[in-house]
Amino acid sequence: xxxxxxxxxxxxxxxxxxxxxxxxxxxxxxxxxxxxxxxxxxxxxxxxxxxxxxxxxxxxxxxxxxxxxxxxxxxxxxxxxxxxxxxxxxxxxxxxxxxxxxxxxxxxxxxxxxxxxxxxxxxxxxxxxxxxxxxxxxxxxxxxxxxxxxxxxxxxxxxxxxxxxxxxxxxxxxxxxxxxxxxxxxxxxxxxxxxxxxxxxxxxxxxxxxxxxxxxxxxxxxxxxxxxxxxxxxxxxxxxxxxxxxxxxxxxxxxxxxxxxxxxxxxxxxxxxxxxxxxxxxxxxxxxxxxxxxxxxxxxxxxxxxxxxxxxxxxxxxxxxxxxxxxxxxxxxxxxxxxxxxxxxxxxxxxxxxxxxxxxxxxxx
Numbered sequence: 395x396x397x398x399x400x401x402x403x404x405x406x407x408x409x410x411x412x413x414x415x416x417x418x419x420x421x422x423x424x425x426x427x428x429x430x431x432x433x434x435x436x437x438x439x440x441x442x443x444x445x446x447x448x449x450x451x452x453x454x455x456x457x458x459x460x461x462x463x464x465x466x467x468x469x470x471x472x473x474x475x476x477x478x479x480x481x482x483x484x485x486x487x488x489x490x491x492x493x494x495x496x497x498x499x500x501x502x503x504x505x506x507x508x509x510x511x512x513x514x515x516x517x518x519x520x521x522x523x524x525x526x527x528x529x530x531x532x533x534x535x536x537x538x539x540x541x542x543x544x545x546x547x548x549x550x551x552x553x554x555x556x557x558x559x560x561x562x563x564x565x566x567x568x569x570x571x572x573x574x575x576x577x578x579x580x581x582x583x584x585x586x587x588x589x590x591x592x593x594x595x596x597x598x599x600x601x602x603x604x605x606x607x608x609x610x611x612x613x614x615x616x617x618x619x620x621x622x623x624x625x626x627x628x629x630x631x632x633x634x635x636x637x638x639x640x641x642x643x644x645x646x647x648x649x650x651x652x653x654x655x656x657x658x659x660x661x662x663x664x665x666x667x668x669x670x671x672x673x674x675x676x677x678x679x680x681x682x683x684x685x686x687x688x689x690x691x692x693x694x695x696x697x698x699x700x701x702x703x704x705x706x707x708x709x710x711x712x713x714x715x716x717x718x719x720x721x722x723x724x725x726x727x728x729x730x731x732x733x734x735x736x737x738x739x740x741x742x743x744x745x746x747x748x749x750x751x752x753x754x755x756x757x758x759x
Contacts, residue, residue: 396426397751398486400502401494402435405589406518406663411494412444413558414516417748428486430479432498449482451475453498472501479505490754492516493529500525507532512754516747518557518662520690522546534757537747539662539740542690555747556740557666562647564670564741571652574645575615575638582612582654582722585673587643589659589680592619595709596657596678597626602711603718607634612722615653617643654728655721657714660692660703668695669739674731675701676717678709700735 399415401407411429418425426447431437433450441448453475479501483491491506493499493515506513513533517526520542530536530547538544539557572579588596597618607614614637618626623641633639643649646667650656653673658664660679668675675695679688695701702717721728 395422395424395490395752395755396428396486396488398428398430398483398488398491398502398506399494400430400491400499401496402431402437402498403496405436405440406661407495407499408437408440409560409663410516410518410558411492412441412446413560413744414492414494414748414751415446416561417558417744418751421745421748422752428482428488430482430498430502435496435498437498449486451478451482451498451501453501472497475501476505476508480509483509483511489758490514490751492751493526493533494518495523495526497525500529503529504532507534512757514747514751514754516555516558517543517546518666519543519687520662520694521685521687523684523687534754535750537750539666539743540691540694542694553750555750556743557662558744558747559663559667559670559741560647561744563650563667566647566651568652571648571650574648575652577613577615577652581636582728583652584612584614584655584657584718585617585649585653586614586657587617587646587659587664588619588622588678589661589664592617592622593659593678593680594622595706596659597622599709599711599714600657601626601629603715604630604634604637604639606715607637610636610718610722612636612654612718614638615640615649617641617649655718657718660688662691665691665695666740666743669700669735670741672732672736672739674721674728674735676714676721677701677703678706679703681706694738695735698734698738700731700738 399411401411428447429441430449491513493503514535516537518539520540536547536552537555616639620641656673656675660677677692679692692703696703
């Protein structure tokens, strides 16, 4: 079987695709893959390092969500890109094409659909992206990571699966994380991350929180993002003995395995991993996400009692510190949040979506 994957722009579009590729490899080892992305997106760096064949398309960018003159140029570029995608498809001859979001998957999935190749899109967020909304009229199947997204797509071809997460997120053990980061087993661990690039507002608030961590009977692992690390450590000064500050984590599964509380943005992949592990969370949604989708993502966890939410505009060190202190003093509440988180986790999502993709062969003309 030959499968094209396309998705890019952010890790939230790339890593679900890579997880699905790994899952399909386990189910059907002889499958051949081609990943189509952009020349300048993160995928052009991340995907080739995995050994997956990568083909880059030159694209100006996605359509803006309001009227601009640049949209005319981008629309013309999108039309031309469909032809370029069609050439890639003709050369690779896929049995199935899969899109995981980002404007690059638009021309690829549309070209595949026009050539009668079975197609699937995977929408991670509670509010669907513009590319997937357009593609939904053409593709064969749609897998959504949030029940809220069901209303954005045709009911007859849309399935709620949850979001695919890496297998190592599920298999990592708490003791592995404690040993990896040299943390004690007799104190709770708080994991702070604003995503792969960091979050300035979270970092600014955490600097003041970390200056007072001696007041907390806990251990802190703060992931700043590479571009923010220098400013955070400079403003923090001496790092307290019960805290670690790092620019990036290559071993996030181990960190999640030991976490008793997470302070996160509300990206769909991160939330899928937290709920699969049952980690209680304080969520601070990124306020400039398209259609404010991170706030909608966060609300799903808040409604079931799996998380607290602080809006970015309301975030201060005092408010964040008070939330942390309240939860640390109430282990029963943390346990209740953990159970609520597990109740909405979808650890089997990658396997379900992989089966949907493999099943698309029956739609081949």
